Amino acid sequence: xxxxxxAYRPLKSMDRKTWLADDHILKITNGLLREDYTRLYWxxxxxxxxxxxxxxxxLLVVAEVSGVxxxxxxxxxxxxxxxxxxxxxxxxxxxxxxxxQPGWAAQIYxxxxxxxxxxxxxxxxxxxxxxxxxxxxxRAQERVLSNDALALSPGPLVISTVSGSKKDPxxxxxxxxxxxxxxxxxxxxxxxxxFTVFLYCLLFVVTFFIRRDFEFPxxxxxxxxxxxxxxxxxxxxxxASWRRPFLLLVGSRLTIRTEFVVASMILSLYGLLSVVVAVxxxxxxxxxxxxxxxxxxxxx
Amino acid sequence: MTAAAALTFTCPAxxxxxxxxxxxxxxxxxxxxxxxxxxxxxxxxxxxETVQHQPVVSDEASCFFHMDRVAAFTCSRCGRFLCALxxxxxxxxxxxxxxxxxxxxxxxxTQLSSGRFHTDSLALALSTLPLLGGFLSIVTAxxxxxxxxxxxxxxxxxxxxxxxxxxxxxxxxATTIAIWIVVLVHTFRGRNTSVPATLP
Numbered sequence: 001x002x003x004x005x006x007a008y009r010p011l012k013s014m015d016r017k018t019w020l021a022d023d024h025i026l027k028i029t030n031g032l033l034r035e036d037y038t039r040l041y042w043x044x045x046x047x048x049x050x051x052x053x054x055x056x057x058x059l060l061v062v063a064e065v066s067g068v069x070x071x072x073x074x075x076x077x078x079x080x081x082x083x084x085x086x087x088x089x090x091x092x093x094x095x096x097x098x099x100x101q102p103g104w105a106a107q108i109y110x111x112x113x114x115x116x117x118x119x120x121x122x123x124x125x126x127x128x129x130x131x132x133x134x135x136x137x138x139r140a141q142e143r144v145l146s147n148d149a150l151a152l153s154p155g156p157l158v159i160s161t162v163s164g165s166k167k168d169p170x171x172x173x174x175x176x177x178x179x180x181x182x183x184x185x186x187x188x189x190x191x192x193x194x195f196t197v198f199l200y201c202l203l204f205v206v207t208f209f210i211r212r213d214f215e216f217p218x219x220x221x222x223x224x225x226x227x228x229x230x231x232x233x234x235x236x237x238x239x240a241s242w243r244r245p246f247l248l249l250v251g252s253r254l255t256i257r258t259e260f261v262v263a264s265m266i267l268s269l270y271g272l273l274s275v276v277v278a279v280x281x282x283x284x285x286x287x288x289x290x291x292x293x294x295x296x297x298x299x300x
Numbered sequence: 301m302t303a304a305a306a307l308t309f310t311c312p313a314x315x316x317x318x319x320x321x322x323x324x325x326x327x328x329x330x331x332x333x334x335x336x337x338x339x340x341x342x343x344x345x346x347x348x349e350t351v352q353h354q355p356v357v358s359d360e361a362s363c364f365f366h367m368d369r370v371a372a373f374t375c376s377r378c379g380r381f382l383c384a385l386x387x388x389x390x391x392x393x394x395x396x397x398x399x400x401x402x403x404x405x406x407x408x409x410t411q412l413s414s415g416r417f418h419t420d421s422l423a424l425a426l427s428t429l430p431l432l433g434g435f436l437s438i439v440t441a442x443x444x445x446x447x448x449x450x451x452x453x454x455x456x457x458x459x460x461x462x463x464x465x466x467x468x469x470x471x472x473x474a475t476t477i478a479i480w481i482v483v484l485v486h487t488f489r490g491r492n493t494s495v496p497a498t499l500p
Contacts, residue, residue, distance in 0.1 A: 006410070006411065008458070008459045008460065016459070016461075019459045026458070026459060028457070028459060032421075033417060033418045033421050033422050033425070034415055034416065034417050034418060035415055035416055035418065035457060036414060036415040037413060037414055037415055037458065043343065044343060045341055045343060046340070046341055046343040046344040047309070047338060047339060047340050047341060047344050048338075048339040048341075049309065049312055049336050049337065049338055049339075050336065050337040050339070051311075051312045051313055051334050051335070051336045051337075052313075052334060052335065053313075054313070105312065107312045109309075110343075111343075116312060130339070134339055134341075137341050137343075138341065141341055141342045141343055
Protein backbone atom coordinates (compact mmCIF):
# COMPACT_ATOMS: atom_id res chain seq x y z
CA UNK A 1 0.00 0.00 0.00
CA UNK A 2 1.31 3.42 -0.91
CA UNK A 3 1.71 5.85 2.02
CA UNK A 4 -0.72 8.73 2.22
CA UNK A 5 2.10 11.18 2.82
CA UNK A 6 4.85 10.15 0.41
CA ALA A 7 8.43 11.16 1.05
CA TYR A 8 9.71 13.53 -1.61
CA ARG A 9 13.25 14.23 -2.64
CA PRO A 10 14.26 16.93 -5.11
CA LEU A 11 15.15 15.96 -8.67
CA LYS A 12 18.08 18.35 -8.42
CA SER A 13 19.66 19.65 -5.25
CA MET A 14 18.94 23.32 -6.02
CA ASP A 15 15.54 22.91 -7.63
CA ARG A 16 12.61 23.08 -5.24
CA LYS A 17 9.90 22.72 -7.88
CA THR A 18 10.37 19.16 -9.12
CA TRP A 19 10.22 16.33 -6.61
CA LEU A 20 10.46 12.59 -6.92
CA ALA A 21 8.33 10.12 -4.98
CA ASP A 22 8.34 6.33 -5.21
CA ASP A 23 5.67 6.23 -7.87
CA HIS A 24 5.47 9.70 -9.38
CA ILE A 25 7.05 13.06 -10.18
CA LEU A 26 5.57 16.06 -8.44
CA LYS A 27 5.77 19.33 -10.34
CA ILE A 28 5.03 22.41 -8.23
CA THR A 29 3.77 25.54 -9.95
CA ASN A 30 4.09 28.56 -7.72
CA GLY A 31 1.55 31.33 -7.80
CA LEU A 32 1.58 34.50 -5.77
CA LEU A 33 0.41 32.96 -2.51
CA ARG A 34 -0.40 29.45 -3.64
CA GLU A 35 1.26 26.42 -5.14
CA ASP A 36 -0.41 23.92 -7.45
CA TYR A 37 0.62 20.34 -7.96
CA THR A 38 0.90 18.20 -11.06
CA ARG A 39 1.64 14.52 -10.53
CA LEU A 40 3.00 12.35 -13.27
CA TYR A 41 2.86 8.69 -12.30
CA TRP A 42 5.60 6.50 -13.74
CA UNK A 43 3.10 4.08 -15.21
CA UNK A 44 1.29 6.85 -17.09
CA UNK A 45 4.29 8.43 -18.74
CA UNK A 46 4.39 7.81 -22.48
CA UNK A 47 7.28 9.85 -23.80
CA UNK A 48 9.99 12.28 -22.78
CA UNK A 49 11.53 14.97 -24.96
CA UNK A 50 14.94 16.38 -24.13
CA UNK A 51 15.60 19.84 -25.57
CA UNK A 52 17.93 22.78 -25.09
CA UNK A 53 16.69 26.03 -23.61
CA UNK A 54 17.22 29.50 -25.01
CA UNK A 55 20.84 30.51 -24.46
CA UNK A 56 22.19 34.04 -24.95
CA UNK A 57 24.16 34.69 -28.12
CA UNK A 58 27.63 36.25 -28.24
CA LEU A 59 26.38 39.84 -28.21
CA LEU A 60 24.38 39.31 -25.02
CA VAL A 61 27.20 37.41 -23.30
CA VAL A 62 29.60 40.28 -24.08
CA ALA A 63 27.00 42.79 -22.85
CA GLU A 64 26.48 40.75 -19.68
CA VAL A 65 30.18 40.43 -18.83
CA SER A 66 31.02 44.04 -19.63
CA GLY A 67 27.90 45.24 -17.78
CA VAL A 68 28.88 43.38 -14.61
CA UNK A 69 32.50 44.54 -14.92
CA UNK A 70 31.52 48.17 -15.40
CA UNK A 71 28.91 48.03 -12.65
CA UNK A 72 31.31 46.73 -10.00
CA UNK A 73 34.31 48.79 -11.13
CA UNK A 74 32.69 51.98 -9.79
CA UNK A 75 32.60 50.60 -6.26
CA UNK A 76 36.19 49.35 -6.46
CA UNK A 77 37.48 52.72 -7.68
CA UNK A 78 35.54 54.99 -5.31
CA UNK A 79 36.00 53.09 -2.03
CA UNK A 80 38.96 50.71 -2.55
CA UNK A 81 39.23 48.34 0.46
CA UNK A 82 35.56 47.63 1.15
CA UNK A 83 34.45 48.34 -2.38
CA UNK A 84 36.68 45.60 -3.78
CA UNK A 85 35.37 43.13 -1.23
CA UNK A 86 31.75 44.09 -1.98
CA UNK A 87 32.42 43.78 -5.73
CA UNK A 88 33.94 40.33 -5.31
CA UNK A 89 30.98 39.14 -3.21
CA UNK A 90 28.60 40.59 -5.80
CA UNK A 91 30.34 38.80 -8.68
CA UNK A 92 30.61 35.52 -6.72
CA UNK A 93 26.90 35.48 -5.88
CA UNK A 94 25.95 36.28 -9.46
CA UNK A 95 28.30 33.59 -10.83
CA UNK A 96 26.76 31.04 -8.44
CA UNK A 97 23.29 31.95 -9.71
CA UNK A 98 24.51 31.96 -13.32
CA UNK A 99 25.99 28.49 -13.31
CA UNK A 100 23.05 26.69 -11.73
CA GLN A 101 20.60 27.94 -14.35
CA PRO A 102 19.25 25.07 -16.47
CA GLY A 103 20.43 24.89 -20.05
CA TRP A 104 18.32 21.85 -20.88
CA ALA A 105 14.81 20.76 -20.10
CA ALA A 106 12.55 17.77 -20.59
CA GLN A 107 8.94 17.66 -21.66
CA ILE A 108 7.17 14.67 -20.18
CA TYR A 109 4.05 13.40 -21.93
CA UNK A 110 1.22 11.39 -20.49
CA UNK A 111 -1.98 10.57 -22.33
CA UNK A 112 -3.77 13.70 -21.11
CA UNK A 113 -1.09 16.26 -20.36
CA UNK A 114 2.51 17.26 -20.80
CA UNK A 115 4.77 18.97 -18.31
CA UNK A 116 8.08 20.74 -18.82
CA UNK A 117 10.81 20.13 -16.28
CA UNK A 118 14.06 22.09 -16.07
CA UNK A 119 17.13 19.86 -15.97
CA UNK A 120 20.80 20.75 -15.57
CA UNK A 121 23.03 23.37 -17.15
CA UNK A 122 25.10 20.88 -19.17
CA UNK A 123 23.93 18.24 -21.61
CA UNK A 124 25.76 15.44 -19.79
CA UNK A 125 24.13 16.23 -16.46
CA UNK A 126 20.75 16.61 -18.12
CA UNK A 127 21.08 13.24 -19.80
CA UNK A 128 22.00 11.73 -16.43
CA UNK A 129 18.89 13.18 -14.81
CA UNK A 130 16.72 12.08 -17.70
CA UNK A 131 18.17 8.57 -17.62
CA UNK A 132 17.29 8.40 -13.92
CA UNK A 133 13.71 9.25 -14.78
CA UNK A 134 13.76 6.84 -17.71
CA UNK A 135 14.95 4.03 -15.49
CA UNK A 136 12.15 4.63 -13.01
CA UNK A 137 9.57 4.75 -15.77
CA UNK A 138 11.01 1.64 -17.38
CA ARG A 139 10.98 -0.24 -14.09
CA ALA A 140 7.42 0.82 -13.46
CA GLN A 141 6.40 -0.24 -16.94
CA GLU A 142 8.38 -3.47 -16.70
CA ARG A 143 10.97 -2.83 -19.29
CA VAL A 144 14.55 -1.64 -19.30
CA LEU A 145 15.60 -0.73 -22.81
CA SER A 146 13.53 2.15 -24.11
CA ASN A 147 14.77 1.76 -27.67
CA ASP A 148 12.95 -1.54 -28.01
CA ALA A 149 9.76 0.41 -28.27
CA LEU A 150 10.90 2.10 -31.46
CA ALA A 151 11.65 -1.26 -33.01
CA LEU A 152 8.12 -2.41 -32.20
CA SER A 153 6.49 0.27 -34.28
CA PRO A 154 8.79 2.25 -36.51
CA GLY A 155 6.00 4.16 -38.20
CA PRO A 156 5.59 7.94 -38.23
CA LEU A 157 4.86 9.48 -34.84
CA VAL A 158 3.15 12.61 -36.06
CA ILE A 159 -0.38 13.18 -37.24
CA SER A 160 -0.42 15.07 -40.49
CA THR A 161 -2.90 17.73 -39.37
CA VAL A 162 -2.75 19.62 -36.10
CA SER A 163 -5.87 20.81 -34.32
CA GLY A 164 -4.81 24.46 -34.30
CA SER A 165 -4.52 24.86 -30.55
CA LYS A 166 -0.75 24.78 -30.60
CA LYS A 167 0.59 28.10 -29.42
CA ASP A 168 4.02 29.54 -29.90
CA PRO A 169 5.51 29.67 -26.38
CA UNK A 170 7.23 32.96 -27.24
CA UNK A 171 3.83 34.65 -27.80
CA UNK A 172 2.69 34.14 -24.21
CA UNK A 173 5.83 35.86 -22.93
CA UNK A 174 5.46 38.99 -25.01
CA UNK A 175 3.55 41.06 -22.41
CA UNK A 176 5.97 40.31 -19.53
CA UNK A 177 8.89 41.03 -21.86
CA UNK A 178 7.44 44.45 -22.74
CA UNK A 179 6.89 45.10 -19.03
CA UNK A 180 10.54 44.35 -18.40
CA UNK A 181 11.39 46.70 -21.26
CA UNK A 182 9.58 49.53 -19.41
CA UNK A 183 11.36 48.60 -16.17
CA UNK A 184 14.81 48.72 -17.73
CA UNK A 185 14.00 51.90 -19.64
CA UNK A 186 13.16 53.67 -16.37
CA UNK A 187 16.25 52.12 -14.80
CA UNK A 188 18.46 53.45 -17.58
CA UNK A 189 17.28 57.04 -16.99
CA UNK A 190 16.90 56.76 -13.23
CA UNK A 191 19.98 58.85 -12.56
CA UNK A 192 18.45 62.00 -14.06
CA UNK A 193 15.12 62.41 -12.38
CA UNK A 194 13.54 61.54 -8.99
CA PHE A 195 10.22 60.71 -10.66
CA THR A 196 11.82 58.05 -12.89
CA VAL A 197 13.48 56.60 -9.78
CA PHE A 198 10.05 56.31 -8.19
CA LEU A 199 8.58 54.61 -11.28
CA TYR A 200 11.59 52.32 -11.52
CA CYS A 201 11.23 51.27 -7.85
CA LEU A 202 7.49 50.74 -8.31
CA LEU A 203 7.96 48.50 -11.36
CA PHE A 204 10.81 46.77 -9.59
CA VAL A 205 8.53 45.71 -6.74
CA VAL A 206 6.00 44.42 -9.28
CA THR A 207 8.67 42.24 -10.96
CA PHE A 208 8.79 40.08 -7.83
CA PHE A 209 5.23 39.00 -8.60
CA ILE A 210 5.70 38.32 -12.31
CA ARG A 211 6.38 34.70 -13.16
CA ARG A 212 9.77 34.10 -14.68
CA ASP A 213 10.00 30.41 -15.39
CA PHE A 214 13.04 28.65 -16.77
CA GLU A 215 11.81 29.24 -20.33
CA PHE A 216 11.78 33.00 -19.94
CA PRO A 217 14.65 34.59 -21.95
CA UNK A 218 17.81 34.03 -19.97
CA UNK A 219 19.29 37.49 -20.51
CA UNK A 220 16.21 39.24 -19.14
CA UNK A 221 16.28 37.01 -16.07
CA UNK A 222 19.98 37.70 -15.71
CA UNK A 223 19.54 41.49 -15.97
CA UNK A 224 16.68 41.36 -13.46
CA UNK A 225 18.71 39.34 -10.98
CA UNK A 226 21.65 41.73 -11.34
CA UNK A 227 19.38 44.71 -10.72
CA UNK A 228 17.77 42.99 -7.75
CA UNK A 229 21.18 42.19 -6.27
CA UNK A 230 22.23 45.79 -6.77
CA UNK A 231 19.07 47.07 -5.09
CA UNK A 232 19.53 44.73 -2.12
CA UNK A 233 23.20 45.68 -1.69
CA UNK A 234 22.20 49.33 -1.97
CA UNK A 235 19.68 48.98 0.85
CA UNK A 236 22.07 46.87 2.97
CA UNK A 237 24.88 49.43 2.68
CA UNK A 238 22.48 52.28 3.29
CA UNK A 239 21.07 50.58 6.39
CA ALA A 240 24.56 49.74 7.59
CA SER A 241 25.46 53.42 7.43
CA TRP A 242 22.24 54.02 9.48
CA ARG A 243 21.41 57.49 8.33
CA ARG A 244 17.89 58.77 8.79
CA PRO A 245 16.13 55.42 8.68
CA PHE A 246 12.69 56.85 8.07
CA LEU A 247 13.75 58.35 4.77
CA LEU A 248 14.03 54.78 3.49
CA LEU A 249 10.33 55.05 2.85
CA VAL A 250 10.90 57.94 0.47
CA GLY A 251 13.43 56.09 -1.63
CA SER A 252 15.02 59.09 -3.28
CA ARG A 253 17.79 59.19 -0.66
CA LEU A 254 19.00 55.89 -1.97
CA THR A 255 20.08 57.44 -5.23
CA ILE A 256 22.71 59.69 -3.73
CA ARG A 257 25.68 57.34 -4.08
CA THR A 258 27.03 57.86 -7.57
CA GLU A 259 28.48 54.38 -8.03
CA PHE A 260 25.07 52.82 -7.45
CA VAL A 261 23.34 55.18 -9.86
CA VAL A 262 25.85 54.47 -12.61
CA ALA A 263 25.81 50.70 -11.95
CA SER A 264 22.00 50.67 -12.02
CA MET A 265 21.98 52.53 -15.33
CA ILE A 266 24.57 50.18 -16.89
CA LEU A 267 22.71 47.04 -15.79
CA SER A 268 19.43 48.50 -16.98
CA LEU A 269 20.97 49.14 -20.39
CA TYR A 270 22.01 45.49 -20.49
CA GLY A 271 18.43 44.56 -19.61
CA LEU A 272 17.09 46.83 -22.32
CA LEU A 273 19.33 45.16 -24.89
CA SER A 274 18.10 41.73 -23.70
CA VAL A 275 14.49 42.82 -24.15
CA VAL A 276 15.16 44.10 -27.68
CA VAL A 277 16.82 40.79 -28.63
CA ALA A 278 14.00 38.76 -27.04
CA VAL A 279 11.32 40.75 -28.91
CA UNK A 280 13.15 40.30 -32.21
CA UNK A 281 13.52 36.58 -31.59
CA UNK A 282 9.85 36.06 -30.70
CA UNK A 283 8.83 37.82 -33.92
CA UNK A 284 11.06 35.48 -35.89
CA UNK A 285 8.62 32.58 -35.46
CA UNK A 286 5.43 34.59 -35.70
CA UNK A 287 3.97 32.55 -38.54
CA UNK A 288 0.29 31.91 -39.08
CA UNK A 289 0.78 28.79 -41.14
CA UNK A 290 3.65 26.74 -42.47
CA UNK A 291 4.00 23.87 -44.82
CA UNK A 292 6.66 21.30 -44.15
CA UNK A 293 7.29 18.21 -46.18
CA UNK A 294 3.86 18.49 -47.68
CA UNK A 295 2.09 18.56 -44.32
CA UNK A 296 0.00 21.68 -43.80
CA UNK A 297 0.04 22.82 -40.17
CA UNK A 298 -2.29 25.77 -39.65
CA UNK A 299 -2.14 27.51 -36.27
CA UNK A 300 -5.28 29.56 -36.10
CA MET B 301 -4.45 4.70 -36.97
CA THR B 302 -1.82 3.13 -34.75
CA ALA B 303 -1.57 3.66 -31.03
CA ALA B 304 1.55 5.67 -31.67
CA ALA B 305 -0.36 8.23 -33.67
CA ALA B 306 -2.50 9.13 -30.67
CA LEU B 307 0.13 11.51 -29.35
CA THR B 308 1.40 14.51 -31.29
CA PHE B 309 4.75 16.00 -30.45
CA THR B 310 5.39 19.67 -30.86
CA CYS B 311 8.71 21.44 -30.49
CA PRO B 312 8.98 22.47 -26.82
CA ALA B 313 10.92 25.57 -27.84
CA UNK B 314 8.72 27.07 -30.57
CA UNK B 315 5.52 24.98 -30.52
CA UNK B 316 5.90 23.76 -34.08
CA UNK B 317 4.80 20.23 -34.98
CA UNK B 318 7.66 17.76 -35.12
CA UNK B 319 8.20 15.40 -37.99
CA UNK B 320 9.89 12.21 -36.95
CA UNK B 321 12.07 10.10 -39.12
CA UNK B 322 11.46 6.41 -38.44
CA UNK B 323 13.85 4.61 -36.11
CA UNK B 324 15.51 7.80 -34.97
CA UNK B 325 15.18 9.06 -31.42
CA UNK B 326 16.91 12.39 -32.11
CA UNK B 327 15.23 14.89 -34.41
CA UNK B 328 15.50 18.54 -35.34
CA UNK B 329 12.72 21.10 -35.38
CA UNK B 330 12.19 22.34 -38.93
CA UNK B 331 11.30 25.83 -37.77
CA UNK B 332 13.67 26.80 -34.94
CA UNK B 333 16.34 24.16 -35.49
CA UNK B 334 16.29 22.87 -31.90
CA UNK B 335 17.75 19.42 -31.46
CA UNK B 336 15.29 17.21 -29.62
CA UNK B 337 15.78 13.73 -28.22
CA UNK B 338 12.64 11.64 -27.95
CA UNK B 339 12.40 8.80 -25.45
CA UNK B 340 9.39 6.56 -25.90
CA UNK B 341 8.03 4.22 -23.24
CA UNK B 342 5.79 1.16 -23.52
CA UNK B 343 2.90 3.28 -22.32
CA UNK B 344 3.10 5.08 -25.65
CA UNK B 345 2.06 1.92 -27.49
CA UNK B 346 -0.43 0.75 -24.91
CA UNK B 347 -3.94 0.50 -26.25
CA UNK B 348 -6.73 2.16 -24.30
CA GLU B 349 -8.32 -0.13 -21.73
CA THR B 350 -11.90 -1.11 -22.42
CA VAL B 351 -14.24 -1.95 -19.60
CA GLN B 352 -16.27 -5.13 -20.03
CA HIS B 353 -19.65 -5.17 -18.28
CA GLN B 354 -20.99 -8.53 -17.25
CA PRO B 355 -24.57 -8.93 -16.06
CA VAL B 356 -25.28 -10.57 -12.70
CA VAL B 357 -26.30 -14.20 -12.90
CA SER B 358 -27.89 -16.22 -10.04
CA ASP B 359 -25.91 -15.90 -6.79
CA GLU B 360 -23.09 -13.66 -7.93
CA ALA B 361 -22.31 -10.50 -5.99
CA SER B 362 -23.35 -7.32 -7.70
CA CYS B 363 -21.78 -3.88 -7.77
CA PHE B 364 -22.88 -1.57 -4.94
CA PHE B 365 -23.64 1.22 -7.39
CA HIS B 366 -24.91 -0.87 -10.32
CA MET B 367 -27.10 -3.72 -9.16
CA ASP B 368 -27.28 -5.28 -12.62
CA ARG B 369 -23.53 -5.66 -13.01
CA VAL B 370 -21.33 -8.30 -11.51
CA ALA B 371 -18.81 -7.22 -8.86
CA ALA B 372 -15.21 -7.71 -9.85
CA PHE B 373 -13.40 -5.72 -7.14
CA THR B 374 -13.78 -4.58 -3.56
CA CYS B 375 -13.04 -1.10 -2.27
CA SER B 376 -9.83 -1.15 -0.23
CA ARG B 377 -11.27 1.25 2.33
CA CYS B 378 -14.98 0.51 2.80
CA GLY B 379 -15.14 -3.01 1.35
CA ARG B 380 -17.99 -2.30 -1.05
CA PHE B 381 -18.28 -4.54 -4.09
CA LEU B 382 -17.45 -2.70 -7.28
CA CYS B 383 -17.81 -3.34 -10.98
CA ALA B 384 -15.05 -2.47 -13.41
CA LEU B 385 -16.66 0.92 -14.10
CA UNK B 386 -16.85 2.00 -10.45
CA UNK B 387 -13.39 0.81 -9.48
CA UNK B 388 -10.89 3.63 -9.33
CA UNK B 389 -7.34 2.41 -9.30
CA UNK B 390 -5.39 5.03 -7.44
CA UNK B 391 -2.05 4.93 -5.63
CA UNK B 392 -1.98 1.15 -5.58
CA UNK B 393 -5.48 0.80 -4.16
CA UNK B 394 -8.90 -0.01 -5.59
CA UNK B 395 -11.31 2.62 -4.36
CA UNK B 396 -14.96 3.38 -4.86
CA UNK B 397 -15.90 6.93 -5.94
CA UNK B 398 -17.33 7.71 -2.49
CA UNK B 399 -14.13 6.80 -0.67
CA UNK B 400 -12.06 8.80 -3.11
CA UNK B 401 -14.28 11.81 -2.56
CA UNK B 402 -14.11 11.35 1.22
CA UNK B 403 -10.32 11.10 1.09
CA UNK B 404 -10.17 14.24 -0.99
CA UNK B 405 -12.51 16.31 1.17
CA UNK B 406 -11.02 15.20 4.48
CA UNK B 407 -7.52 16.09 3.22
CA UNK B 408 -6.05 13.30 5.32
CA UNK B 409 -3.99 12.25 2.37
CA THR B 410 -1.58 14.49 0.53
CA GLN B 411 -1.80 12.24 -2.52
CA LEU B 412 -4.98 13.96 -3.65
CA SER B 413 -4.09 17.50 -2.76
CA SER B 414 -4.13 19.73 -5.84
CA GLY B 415 -2.52 22.73 -4.20
CA ARG B 416 -1.76 24.55 -0.99
CA PHE B 417 -2.12 28.11 0.21
CA HIS B 418 1.12 29.73 1.37
CA THR B 419 0.21 31.15 4.75
CA ASP B 420 3.88 31.84 5.47
CA SER B 421 4.23 33.96 2.31
CA LEU B 422 1.08 35.89 3.24
CA ALA B 423 2.49 36.57 6.72
CA LEU B 424 5.77 37.74 5.18
CA ALA B 425 3.94 39.98 2.69
CA LEU B 426 1.82 41.44 5.50
CA SER B 427 4.92 42.20 7.53
CA THR B 428 7.02 43.73 4.73
CA LEU B 429 4.86 45.31 2.03
CA PRO B 430 3.08 47.86 4.28
CA LEU B 431 6.53 49.24 5.18
CA LEU B 432 6.50 50.87 1.75
CA GLY B 433 3.37 52.75 2.79
CA GLY B 434 4.77 53.89 6.13
CA PHE B 435 1.94 54.43 8.63
CA LEU B 436 -0.04 51.42 7.44
CA SER B 437 2.44 49.17 9.21
CA ILE B 438 1.13 50.28 12.64
CA VAL B 439 -1.95 48.18 11.89
CA THR B 440 -0.51 45.42 9.74
CA ALA B 441 2.52 44.56 11.90
CA UNK B 442 0.48 43.19 14.86
CA UNK B 443 -1.82 41.41 12.41
CA UNK B 444 1.17 39.87 10.63
CA UNK B 445 2.76 38.81 13.92
CA UNK B 446 -0.44 37.15 15.13
CA UNK B 447 -1.04 35.48 11.79
CA UNK B 448 2.56 34.20 11.55
CA UNK B 449 2.40 32.76 15.07
CA UNK B 450 -1.04 31.23 14.51
CA UNK B 451 -0.06 29.52 11.26
CA UNK B 452 3.53 28.67 12.24
CA UNK B 453 2.93 24.94 12.47
CA UNK B 454 0.63 24.71 9.46
CA UNK B 455 2.06 22.79 6.49
CA UNK B 456 2.25 25.11 3.50
CA UNK B 457 3.44 22.47 1.07
CA UNK B 458 3.36 18.71 0.68
CA UNK B 459 7.02 18.88 -0.34
CA UNK B 460 9.69 19.82 2.21
CA UNK B 461 9.61 23.56 2.86
CA UNK B 462 11.57 25.60 5.38
CA UNK B 463 10.02 27.86 8.02
CA UNK B 464 12.24 30.77 6.99
CA UNK B 465 9.32 32.89 5.71
CA UNK B 466 7.38 32.54 8.95
CA UNK B 467 10.49 33.29 11.01
CA UNK B 468 11.27 36.36 8.89
CA UNK B 469 7.66 37.52 9.15
CA UNK B 470 7.81 37.23 12.95
CA UNK B 471 11.14 39.08 13.07
CA UNK B 472 10.03 41.87 10.72
CA UNK B 473 6.68 42.42 12.37
CA ALA B 474 8.15 42.28 15.90
CA THR B 475 10.83 44.81 14.88
CA THR B 476 8.20 47.07 13.31
CA ILE B 477 6.08 46.92 16.46
CA ALA B 478 9.12 47.70 18.61
CA ILE B 479 10.00 50.70 16.40
CA TRP B 480 6.44 51.98 16.58
CA ILE B 481 6.41 51.66 20.38
CA VAL B 482 9.68 53.62 20.61
CA VAL B 483 8.38 56.29 18.21
CA LEU B 484 5.05 56.65 20.01
CA VAL B 485 6.68 56.77 23.46
CA HIS B 486 9.11 59.46 22.30
CA THR B 487 6.34 61.43 20.68
CA PHE B 488 4.10 61.45 23.75
CA ARG B 489 6.99 62.08 26.12
CA GLY B 490 8.12 64.98 23.96
CA ARG B 491 4.64 66.49 24.02
CA ASN B 492 4.35 66.15 27.80
CA THR B 493 7.73 67.81 28.42
CA SER B 494 7.25 70.60 25.86
CA VAL B 495 3.94 71.79 27.39
CA PRO B 496 4.78 73.82 30.55
CA ALA B 497 2.89 72.86 33.63
CA THR B 498 0.41 75.50 34.70
CA LEU B 499 0.65 76.32 38.36
CA PRO B 500 -2.43 77.24 40.27
